[in-house]
Amino acid sequence: DAGVIQSPRHEVTEMGQEVTLRCKPISGHDYLFWYRQTMMRGLELLIYFNNNVPIDDSGMPEDRFSAKMPNASFSTLKIQPSEPRDSAVYFCASSPTHDNEQFFGPGTRLTVL
Amino acid sequence: QQQVKQSPQSLIVQKGGIPIINCAYENTAFDYFPWYQQFPGKGPALLIAIRPDVSEKKEGRFTISFNKSAKQFSLHIMDSQPGDSATYFCAASFAGGTSYGKLTFGQGTILTVHP
Numbered sequence: 001d002a003g004v005i006q007s008p009r010h011e012v013t014e015m016g017q018e019v020t021l022r023c024k025p026i027s028g029h030d031y032l033f034w035y036r037q038t039m040m041r042g043l044e045l046l047i048y049f050n051n052n053v054p055i056d057d058s059g060m061p062e063d064r065f066s067a068k069m070p071n072a073s074f075s076t077l078k079i080q081p082s083e084p085r086d087s088a089v090y091f092c093a094s095s096p097t098h099d100n101e102q103f104f105g106p107g108t109r110l111t112v113l
Numbered sequence: 114q115q116q117v118k119q120s121p122q123s124l125i126v127q128k129g130g131i132p133i134i135n136c137a138y139e140n141t142a143f144d145y146f147p148w149y150q151q152f153p154g155k156g157p158a159l160l161i162a163i164r165p166d167v168s169e170k171k172e173g174r175f176t177i178s179f180n181k182s183a184k185q186f187s188l189h190i191m192d193s194q195p196g197d198s199a200t201y202f203c204a205a206s207f208a209g210g211t212s213y214g215k216l217t218f219g220q221g222t223i224l225t226v227h228p
C-alpha cells in the first residue's frame with residue numbers, strides 16, 4: 001500500500017488566493033483526519049470524517065476553511081481567501097474502524113506571502 | 114478538559130542514555146494513550162500505545178509507564194541511539210463512543226541523541 005497520499009507537497013501562494021490541499025487515504029480506512037502543525041500551536045485537529053461524513057469540525061479556525069470528502073478515496077481542504085497566518089504544514093491521516101492508530105501522510109507545507 | 118500537557122519541550126542525551134518524556138491529561142474519560150514519533154519532513158507515526166487497564170507496556174527499547182490515579186503517562190527510551198533523534202508527541206483519545214478516533218496531542222518534545 002502506498003500509504004496516505006497528499007498533494008501538493010509544497011504550496012506557495014499570495015495572500016487572498018484560494019488554496020486547495022488534497023488527500024487520498026489508505027484504501028479501506030473509514031476515518032479521515034485533517035491536522036495543521038505550527039511551531040506555536042503544535043498539532044491541531046481541524047476536522048475529521050467517518051464514512052465520508054464530517055463528524056467534528058470544531059477545530060476549523062474560521063469560515064475561510066472548508067473540507068469535503070466526496071468519496072472514500074479523496075478529500076480536500078480549501079482555504080479561501082488565504083492569509084499569511086495560515087502558513088503551516090497540513091497533514092491528512094486515516095484510520096480503519098476499530099483501530100485507533102492513525103496513519104499520517106507526508107504533509108503539505110503551505111506558505112502564504 | 115481536553116488538554117494533554119507534555120514536558121519537556123526539548124531534551125538532549127548522550128547515546129545510551131534513557132530519555133524520559135512526560136504527559137499529563139485532564140479528562141478521565143480518555144482511554145487510549147499513544148505516542149507518535151516524527152522525523153523532519155515526515156508525518157507522525159505511531160510508536161507505541163497503552164490502554165489504562167495496564168501500568169506499563171514495552172515494545173523493544175520503548176516503554177510507556179501509566180499512572181491512572183495521577184493522570185500521567187511517560188515514554189522511556191532505553192539505550193537511546195542517534196537514530197532516535199526526532200520529535201515525540203503524546204496523545205489521548207477515546208477508544209469508543211461518538212468521539213472515537215479523535216486524538217488530542219501534547220505539544221511535542223524534540224529529542225536529540227548525541228553520538
